[in-house]
Amino acid sequence: MTLAAAEIRALDLAQNYLDAIREGSLDAPGVTRASYGPGERLSHRLAREAAEGLGLEVHVDPIGTLFMTLPGADRSLPAGMIGSHADSVPHGGNFDGAAGVAMGLAVAARLRHLGRQLPRDLTVLAIRAEEMVWFPANYLGSRAAFGLLAPEAPDTLRRSDTGRSLADHMAEEGFDPDFIRAGRASLKAGRIAWFLEPHIEQGPELVEAGMPAAIVTGIRGSLRHRNCRAIGQDAHAGGAPRRSRRDAVIAAARLVAGLDDFWTAEEAAGTDLVCTIGEFFTDATRHAPTRVPGEVRFTLDIRSEDVAALHRAEAWLAGAAAEARARQGVDVDYGPALHVPPALMDARLRAALGAAAEEAGVATMAMASGGGHDCATFAGQGVASAMLFIRNDGGSHNPQEAMEMEDFAAAFRIAAGAVERFG
Numbered sequence: 001m002t003l004a005a006a007e008i009r010a011l012d013l014a015q016n017y018l019d020a021i022r023e024g025s026l027d028a029p030g031v032t033r034a035s036y037g038p039g040e041r042l043s044h045r046l047a048r049e050a051a052e053g054l055g056l057e058v059h060v061d062p063i064g065t066l067f068m069t070l071p072g073a074d075r076s077l078p079a080g081m082i083g084s085h086a087d088s089v090p091h092g093g094n095f096d097g098a099a100g101v102a103m104g105l106a107v108a109a110r111l112r113h114l115g116r117q118l119p120r121d122l123t124v125l126a127i128r129a130e131e132m133v134w135f136p137a138n139y140l141g142s143r144a145a146f147g148l149l150a151p152e153a154p155d156t157l158r159r160s161d162t163g164r165s166l167a168d169h170m171a172e173e174g175f176d177p178d179f180i181r182a183g184r185a186s187l188k189a190g191r192i193a194w195f196l197e198p199h200i201e202q203g204p205e206l207v208e209a210g211m212p213a214a215i216v217t218g219i220r221g222s223l224r225h226r227n228c229r230a231i232g233q234d235a236h237a238g239g240a241p242r243r244s245r246r247d248a249v250i251a252a253a254r255l256v257a258g259l260d261d262f263w264t265a266e267e268a269a270g271t272d273l274v275c276t277i278g279e280f281f282t283d284a285t286r287h288a289p290t291r292v293p294g295e296v297r298f299t300l301d302i303r304s305e306d307v308a309a310l311h312r313a314e315a316w317l318a319g320a321a322a323e324a325r326a327r328q329g330v331d332v333d334y335g336p337a338l339h340v341p342p343a344l345m346d347a348r349l350r351a352a353l354g355a356a357a358e359e360a361g362v363a364t365m366a367m368a369s370g371g372g373h374d375c376a377t378f379a380g381q382g383v384a385s386a387m388l389f390i391r392n393d394g395g396s397h398n399p400q401e402a403m404e405m406e407d408f409a410a411a412f413r414i415a416a417g418a419v420e421r422f423g
Contacts, residue, residue, distance in 0.1 A: 030399030035129035043086035083125030093401025147185030202396035216387035221342035227335035251330035356417030
């Protein structure tokens with residue numbers, strides 16, 4: 001078969017897969033594929049059927065991870081892996097995660113149609129339960145496959161929509177929560193040569209740059225505070241002069257404005273950094289137009305590829321709390337911190353992606369991933385890892401996701417060329 005014909009058939013397979021899972025998981029105004037639910041089940045079943053149609057070896061581990069393998073010349077070598085997750089957020093878009101599964105199938109199809117064999121196995125992965133909206137655990141499916149979840153996780157993690165445990169939902173889907181309880185693993189870093197996760201971009205940078213694809217430099221780590229409080233004292237709006245007020249809103253607002261100044265300065269110095277205050281509110285049962293507010297609650301989400309930048313942000317927050325106390329008489333309690341380390345992508349794999357893009361004549365740019373991905377789990381286990389972003393208008397985690405198949409095809413040519421270089 002000619003290269004052109006092989007690529008057309010491979011892209012048709014990807015298109016058909018994406019169309020079928022969309023039709024099967026429609027939940028207006030978007031799609032819903034809950035972790036360990038019917039939409040995710042459908043996505044895995046259709047991926048399996050596509051893989052079997054290509055003659056790939058198919059295996060499902062006890063927690064539902066789908067392995068679809070094109071045998072290599074030396075099966076004793078660690079395998080190369082490509083893929084992503086197949087669940088979605090509620091009423092989300094069709095491409096977040098699923099585009100990576102489709103890409104993996106397309107790359108394997110191209111090799112199969114061309115009759116090419118890599119030096120090592122190529123395994124396409126469909127991973128379970130990446131979207132944290134369903135169960136309160138980062139990268140649940142990939143961490144479970146590596147044996148990284150706590151033994152009690154199946155019984156303590158509960159799904160947001162049903163309130164039922166992970167164990168209940170796994171058993172309902174025919175899987176075995178004892179696999180997690182026993183700390184077993186189906187993914188072992190020493191048996192993985194490399195991992196590539198194709199994924200739609202979840203922001204506007206590729207759209208703004210007019211480019212179809214990006215080579216990811218790393219997945220940002222984060223410093224998160226979910227339960228921040230600025231604690232002052234309630235007072236009468238007319239009776240309390242400025243000198244006696246401990247106004248929590250003014251203190252918290254100064255902190256937020258100062259954080260924006262800190263971010264601006266770091267960005268001007270070339271630091272990769274994003275800062276978000278996702279919630280900011282007074283107590284609805286206590287606040288009033290005539291009351292100086294004595295408490296404000298807020299959240300903080302600070303992300304960077306640079307660990308030193310996250311440490312500087314943490315130090316800045318400590319200084320801001322001291323200033324609020326000295327200036328406004330307001331105590332700032334950030335509550336527990338969640339630290340997630342950055343996951344840098346492998347330089348050799350990035351270079352191979354760049355060479356493949358150049359050969360394919362596809363313009364790319366380098367960029368950090370602001371969102372978390374299963375790829376971070378692989379990188380954290382010492383697996384050489386890479387990500388390839390596909391242009392996607394409309395953002396992500398919403399029904400407006402708008403990846404064009406023309407951009408998918410451009411990224412596919414990069415991924416296919418890189419996989420042969422990785423091999």
